[in-house]
Amino acid sequence: MCETCGCGKPDGFTIHDPKHFHEHEHTHENGHNHTHSHDHESAHDHEHPNEKVISLNIDILSQNNIIAGMNRRFFEGRKVLCLNMVSSPGSGKTTILESTISHLSPSRKLYVIEGDQQTLIDAKRIEKAGAPSLQINTGSGCHLDAHMIEAALTKMEIETNAILFIENVGNLVCPAMFDLGESKRVIVISVTEGEDKPLKYANMFESSHVCIINKSDLLPYVDFRTEEFIKNATLVNHHLEFMTVSAKTGEGMNKWYDWILRLSDQVSGH
């Protein structure tokens, strides 16, 4: 059984190449409307002469972290820059990627792994923008994990010195915990969200390296105070670097492109 959601699929996620798309229907006839209760009435009220304590001290995320380490070695071996893009739903990650692809290709080889609960909408948008992409559908899952990326990498022919973007599931909570093997984690926030997001979702801001503040073209119409937001985010992570952009108008995007190119050059040793 899938241990992410108990849906009965062996892995709980599916990978689609948007170029070879056909519909799959998955129904869960014995679906999710049952309850369990556990009463441990007899626990520890009788003798256990053969009891023994095994000391473990094992990190529960260690399995994910081992695979993330393998992914990271894969990227380093191929001199690939991998950026894990995280945000709430609707912050504009896909639009940022579309602009980035049209600006940076064909000078760089770009790839995108898309993570969503369902549909191929984003992968199709990325293909249209001009980069090969794979769509991971997590089903009921709320995040991508290192194992899903490992599985996707076996289906992609990634060239050396390339740049791989992973667009994570739109969610400011769960993806924070899962290292995918990325070189850097990029958090995207839009000015239509609250300035207090970093304080409310501290884990995600704490684990990111760069913060893109998107939709700057809407600043005149919303109450978002950029300085206040940066102050809050810095309280949670004083190493965070900020870029204010509008993926729609292109304002501020050059700083983002330069940052990617600089990092890609570092990774590929140029």
Added chain:
Amino acid sequence: MHEFSLAGEVIKLARQEAEKNKALSVNEITIEVGNFSGIEADAFESALSLLSEGSILEKTHLNIVKIKGKGICSACDKDFEMNQRMGTCPICNSFPSEIKGGNEFRVVSLMIEEE
């Protein structure tokens, strides 16, 4: 929600260790959950009890130990209890400080029944 996939990891881990040690049963499992681990201890407990049905952990007593966050001040180098990821040092009032504890999420031990 991610508590479910992590509860699955715990069951896998317990099964491996129980097999390795030829355990008849696992009577207790002790898990540390840090304040900054990103794990909601109650949600994790529910997820584990739901998923453990039919598994090696079905009748196991779950012992969750919550670990408080700890920070160390970059200015005065003292450590202090931190309740949120943004602690200003309570001793010298400086900022920033680095997190030194509270990220734990690990299986500490299993109490097994031997043959």
